[in-house]
Amino acid sequence: xxDRRDLVRQLLIDRGDLLVVPGLGSATYDVxxxxxxxxxxxxxxxxxxxxxxxxxxxLARPDRRVAVLTGDGDMLMGLGxxxxxxxxxxxxxVIVVLDNAHYGETGMQPSATMAGIDLVAMALACRFKSAHxxxxxxxxxxxxxxxxxxxxPILISARIKEDDVPxxxxxxxxxxxxxxxxxxxxxx
Amino acid sequence: MHTPVNIETSWPxxxxxxxxxxxxxxxGYVPDAGHSxxxxxxxxxxxxxxxxxxxxxxxxxxxxxxALGGQRAALLMQSSGVGNCVNMFSLLRNxxxxxxxxxxxxxxxxxxxxxxxxxxxITEDVLRLCGFLTYRADDPDAVGEIVGAGCDMAxxxxxxxxxxxxxxxxGPKVWTR
Numbered sequence: 204x205x206d207r208r209d210l211v212r213q214l215l216i217d218r219g220d221l222l223v224v225p226g227l228g229s230a231t232y233d234v235x236x237x238x239x240x241x242x243x244x245x246x247x248x249x250x251x252x253x254x255x256x257x258x259x260x261x262l263a264r265p266d267r268r269v270a271v272l273t274g275d276g277d278m279l280m281g282l283g284x285x286x287x288x289x290x291x292x293x294x295x296x297v298i299v300v301l302d303n304a305h306y307g308e309t310g311m312q313p314s315a316t317m318a319g320i321d322l323v324a325m326a327l328a329c330r331f332k333s334a335h336x337x338x339x340x341x342x343x344x345x346x347x348x349x350x351x352x353x354x355x356p357i358l359i360s361a362r363i364k365e366d367d368v369p370x371x372x373x374x375x376x377x378x379x380x381x382x383x384x385x386x387x388x389x390x391x
Numbered sequence: 392m393h394t395p396v397n398i399e400t401s402w403p404x405x406x407x408x409x410x411x412x413x414x415x416x417x418x419g420y421v422p423d424a425g426h427s428x429x430x431x432x433x434x435x436x437x438x439x440x441x442x443x444x445x446x447x448x449x450x451x452x453x454x455x456x457x458a459l460g461g462q463r464a465a466l467l468m469q470s471s472g473v474g475n476c477v478n479m480f481s482l483l484r485n486x487x488x489x490x491x492x493x494x495x496x497x498x499x500x501x502x503x504x505x506x507x508x509x510x511x512x513i514t515e516d517v518l519r520l521c522g523f524l525t526y527r528a529d530d531p532d533a534v535g536e537i538v539g540a541g542c543d544m545a546x547x548x549x550x551x552x553x554x555x556x557x558x559x560x561x562g563p564k565v566w567t568r
Contacts, residue, residue: 249482256452
C-alpha cells in the first residue's frame with residue numbers, strides 16, 4: 204500500500220508545464236501538499252466532474268498534458284465519463300485514482316472499490332489506451348512518466364493506505380483559482 | 392420505433408451560425424430529437440469537438456475544462472437533463488465560467504408523455520435557482536437573435552445563460568408504432 208502524500212509528491216516532481224486537476228477532498232489536499240502551483244485547478248466541489256474537466260481541458264489544449272488526480276469516490280460518481288472520454292480518445296489525458304476504497308471526507312465509509320468493483324477494468328472496457336493498478340511506491344516513477352508522455356487516455360489506480368493525513372488547504376475562491384490558472388496557462 | 396421530429400424551419404441553422412460567430416469549439420450533448428439537426432451540423436464541423444455525454448452533468452465539467460483551456464463550449468440537452476445538472480452547475484457559479492445551454496423543452500405544449508411533465512414544468516425555475524439567465528424562444532425567426540444575445544452575455548460576462556427552445560417551436564414528438 205502506498206502513502207498518498209508520498210505518491211502525489213513524486214508524481215509532481217519537476218512537473219514542468221503539466222496541467223493538474225485534483226478532485227475534491229483529499230486529492231486537492233494532496234496536490235496542495237506537494238506544493239502550490241498556478242496550474243493546479245483545485246476542486247472543492249463538483250463531485251463526479253473531475254475527469255470531465257480534464258477532458259474539456261485536454262481537448263482545448265492538445266499541445267499540453269493533463270493530469271486528473273482524484274479519489275475513488277469521485278471517480279465512481281463519474282463512471283459514465285469513462286465512456287465519454289473513451290469515445291474522444293484524448294491522447295494527452297491521464298487519470299490517477301487515489302484509491303483507498305473509502306469515502307475519507309465523511310468518516311471512512313467503504314466505497315464500491317472495497318467490494319472489488321474494478322475501475323481499471325472499466326477504463327479498459329471504455330477503450331482507454333492503457334489502465335493498470337499500482338500498489339508499491341517504487342512504481343511512482345513509471346506513473347510520473349505516463350503523466351508526461353504516455354499515450355492517453357490512461358487510467359492508473361493507485362492502492363493507497365487508509366491513513367488519515369493532515370489537511371493542507373489551498374486557495375478556496377473558485378474565481379481566483381480559475382483566473383490564476385488561465386493566466387499561468389496563457390503566459391507559459 | 393418513432394421517427395425524428397421533422398424540422399421544417401431553419402432555426403437549428405441559425406443557432407449553428409451563432410456558434411460559428413462566437414467561436415464555439417466544444418459542444419457537449421445528450422441527444423434530443425429537437426437538437427438532431429444542430430448536432431449533425433456540429434458533428435460535421437472540424438472546428439467543433441462534439442462530445443456525446445452519458446449524462447448531462449458531465450457537460451458542466453466539460454464547459455469548465457474547455458474554458459480553462461481557452462475554448463468556448465455550449466451544451467445541448469432536453470429539459471429532463473437540466474434536472475441531472477443541478478449540483479454540478481455550482482461549478483459554473485463558483486468559478487464564473489461563461490456557459491450557454493440550449494434546452495429543448497418537453498412536458499409543455501401538446502406533450503404526449505405525462506412522464507415528461509414534472510421536470511418540464513419546473514425547468515426554467517430550476518435554471519433560475521441555479522443562477523442562470525433564461526430566455527425562451529417560441530418563434531423560429533427569433534431563435535438566432537436570442538441565441539446570439541445569450542452567447543454574447545455568457546462569454547463577454549462569464550455568465551450562465553440558458554435558452555429554452557419551446558415545445559411549440561420544436562413541434563410535438565411524432566410517435567408511430
